[in-house]
Amino acid sequence: MKNKKFLTIIAVVVMSGLLLTAGAMAANPAGSAYEQFKSLLDQDHESNENATVNVSMSVTDNGKAVAALDGSMKVDKQIDKMSGIFQISGKTEKSFEIYKDNDDVLLHLAGSENWYKTAHKDEESEDEEEFGRRFGRDKREDAGENKQLREAFLDTIMGEYKNQVSMTESNGLRTFSLSFDEGNMPILLQTVFQLSDDHNEKEDAAPADLSLLPQELQDAFADLKNCEYDVELVEKKLERIEISITVDEQNELKAMGISMSCSGTDAKGADHYLDVDFSIEISEVGTTIADEADPDPAKITTIDGDALKDAGRRHWGND
Secondary structure, X not given: XXXXXXHHHHHXXXXXXXXXXXXXXXXXXXXXXXXXXXXXXXXXXXXXXEEEEEEEEEEEEOOEEEEEEEEEEEEEXXXXXXXXXXXXXXXXXXXXXXEEEOOEEEEEEOOOOOEEEEEOOOHHHHHHHHHHHHHOOOHHHHHHHHHHHHHHHHHHHHHHHHHXXXXXXXXXXXXXXXXXXXXXXXXHHHHHHHOOOOOOOOOOOOOOOHHHOOHHHHHHHHHHHHHOOOOOEEEEEEEEEEEEEEEXXXXXXXXXXXXXXXXXXXXXXXXXXXXXXEEEEEEOOOOOOOOOOOOOHHHEEEOOHHHHHHHHHHHHHOO
């Protein structure tokens, strides 16, 4: 058996935790926290077309920082523009900035004179539009059906955890929270974590042909591999998970935070205690202006978009 990447295991547990959090908030039979959050679920929410999104993640092992990600994106979907700055650190550090203007994408690595230009189309959106044209489904009808199925499913799995949602209010913001520790850890979460690497091993996909990219980008992807953190825990246990969701007076999402701890022993018998913190903050909704790139035209190299996309998928998608 081959263990999944550790951060992939974490992602599975976090998603399970979010499911339980949503379940608790949707199924809590009484109390102001439930009633207020229930009203949020019953409303129609459209995705923010214009906002600044800050993302942060950190991982420590026995108190030592082993991986981190920090990024800030300015998104304006109305004019199809985006700018972002990201920094990834682990065994090495790598920073880059990216700009999107309709289908044109510019990528720049920190400390480099070079810029790389490619084209990107939102394939998922195009597929959704085609699906809608072919089947002509009523989104409102689908939303109602999905809501009923979701609530029935969540009511079933939540059980004794329905009453553990808390809510605090400050400066017009409401924060809904749910936390689990050794005393009340759901069996579902613990089982997902302990069995997360118990799967049939599949052959790895063929490596991306990085030779189609400029040498600087080939080196950058190699550096990103060095930023990864992975530990194979032979015995592992989920110790703690805390999830919070913050909304404003218009019931729009402003922040989300996830914090978790786990322990285990690796194949060499060494003990590990890992802390993972992840947060998203949304600001400047409706007023965000994406930054403009201003590269020297002589320093721009056009690269194949499919090659870059495939390299990214291989890097982030492989176990």
